[in-house]
């Protein structure tokens with residue numbers, strides 16, 4: 001990847017003159033079955049541009065699940081930058097939301113008192129869970145009924161495709177626009193791609209510019225993205241195998257405090273449930289996994305995980321983590337779980 005970046009042919013992408021960026025955009029659009037694509041700096045930027053594009057009337061409202069990244073982790077950019085309100089619907093266990101609730105949340109277009117319903121945002125995977133395609137088909141019936149637009153936050157859409165065997169094109173097809181990330185699981189240092197119709201991408205390019213996201217000789221980053229698509233995508237199955245292996249190893253300890261619902265480990269994310277009644281918080285568990293305190297080789301291992309809520313710690317597998325690191329992570333987990341839950345036998 002570094003070699004491809006070093007050797008990348010570049011030009012001024014603000015003037016559409018970077019051949020490597022053009023290659024990446026062309027490839028991404030073809031893979032997703034969309035007319036065009038735009039290289040952008042991040043998944044957050046992709047979601048924001050999509051919201052700005054689709055919600056082209058001031059006072060628009062967009063709908064998403066209450067556990068989605070766009071509402072929890074993107075600073076309310078929809079409101080802050082785009083002047084759009086996000087209305088959340090409670091996410092079900094499987095990552096879907098209730099379509100009857102959505103249907104009744106849609107505003108009356110003839111009422112001057114209400115915002116204008118414009119856009120539905122779907123995240124797939126949501127915390128590693130694959131959203132059922134059957135639900136997406138049902139969602140599109142509601143979308144059509146109310147003449148809405150749809151954006152897919154597919155930061156980890158390649159994981160869905162590899163784990164489910166459904167082509168990325170089929171996953172993207174129902175949506176007007178889709179973002180996927182080249183960074184994170186795919187191992188590129190920077191970048192995401194926003195895909196949609198030709199006119200959508202023309203508008204997206206304008207929005208990217210005002211957000212400060214038009215970059216110059218950015219082919220060095222696009223080159224890494226091209227390597228990601230070719231080399232990282234086929235090996236995502238290994239991340240999925242490692243995630244379920246770690247999850248099973250945690251459950252084998254039979255701890256009353258720490259467990260994983262194996263039904264939720266579809267791809268590369270493990271959500272470890274920390275029983276709050278035990279007096280151990282998810283934060284305390286995360287902090288201990290980040291630390292190396294004792295003179296013990298297992299405790300020398302650091303796991304960079306994240307306490308998402310008071311009861312869940314998230315671990316994510318990606319490009320750089322191989323089997324020996326997976327084994328090391330299991331040793332550290334066993335060590336820390338035994339410390340925090342002494343009834344566990346290791």
Ligand SMILES: Cc1ncc(COP(=O)(O)O)c(C=O)c1O
Nearest residue numbers: 042043044045069123153155181
């Ligand atoms: C589902 C989802 N969407 C969007 C993003 C934002 O991506 P970025 O960090 O590139 O802005 C993330 C980041 O983790 C994510 O998980």
